[in-house]
Amino acid sequence: MANRAAGSPLTLFTGHEVVVDGALLAGADGVVPGLGNVDPVRYVQLFDAAGAADWARVRELQDEVAELFEIVFQASGVSGEAAGLGAFKTALAHLGVIASNRMSQPVPSLEGDTVARITAIVDRAELSA
Numbered sequence: 001m002a003n004r005a006a007g008s009p010l011t012l013f014t015g016h017e018v019v020v021d022g023a024l025l026a027g028a029d030g031v032v033p034g035l036g037n038v039d040p041v042r043y044v045q046l047f048d049a050a051g052a053a054d055w056a057r058v059r060e061l062q063d064e065v066a067e068l069f070e071i072v073f074q075a076s077g078v079s080g081e082a083a084g085l086g087a088f089k090t091a092l093a094h095l096g097v098i099a100s101n102r103m104s105q106p107v108p109s110l111e112g113d114t115v116a117r118i119t120a121i122v123d124r125a126e127l128s129a
Contacts, residue, residue, distance in 0.1 A: 003027070017069045021062040024050035034084065035069055038091045039127055042068075068125045074117040075110055086110040087118055094119045095127060 003010050004027060014023035017033040024031070024047065036043045042061050049057040071091055075083040082103065089101040090110050103109045110118070 018062070018066045020046055020065070021050070021055075021058045024058070025055070034088055035065065038071075038088055038095070038122070039065065039068055039125065041127075064125065068121060068127075071118045071121050074121070075114050078108065078110075082107045090115055090118045091122045091127075094122055 003012060011030075012023075012028045013030045013032050014020060014028050015032045015034070016023075017035040020031045020033065020043070031043060031047065033043065042065055046058055046061040046065065049055075049061060071087040072084045075086055078086060086101065086103055086107070086109065089098065089103065092098045093101040094115075101109050101115070
């Protein structure tokens with residue numbers, strides 16, 4: 001509110017995947033979520049719906065994005081960026097956007113059951129590359 005009252009000298013963004021709806025409702029200018037690399041279409045739809053003040057649609061899309069964000073909680077034995085970035089890379093590899101989910105050393109790539117859980121979530125989200 002203070003930014004708006006001052007004539008909006010700051011451009012405000014959120015990077016957190018699951019609060020995009022609230023940030024836009026509060027007046028954010030845009031979003032830069034990592035999950036946007038995996039599902040750019042829904043984030044564009046969400047942003048456009050917020051611009052049209054279609055808050056019911058925003059909520060629906062935010063719920064769908066939150067379901068997809070569950071990919072970051074599937075890894076075991078790694079945490080933080082390794083789990084999040086690894087999940088994003090695994091999803092992108094599954095979608096054929098990138099060649100593999102290989103991580104930079106010394107971070108291990110996600111594999112096995114973790115990959116299976118992530119790809120199942122991605123498949124349920126019905127994404128396309």
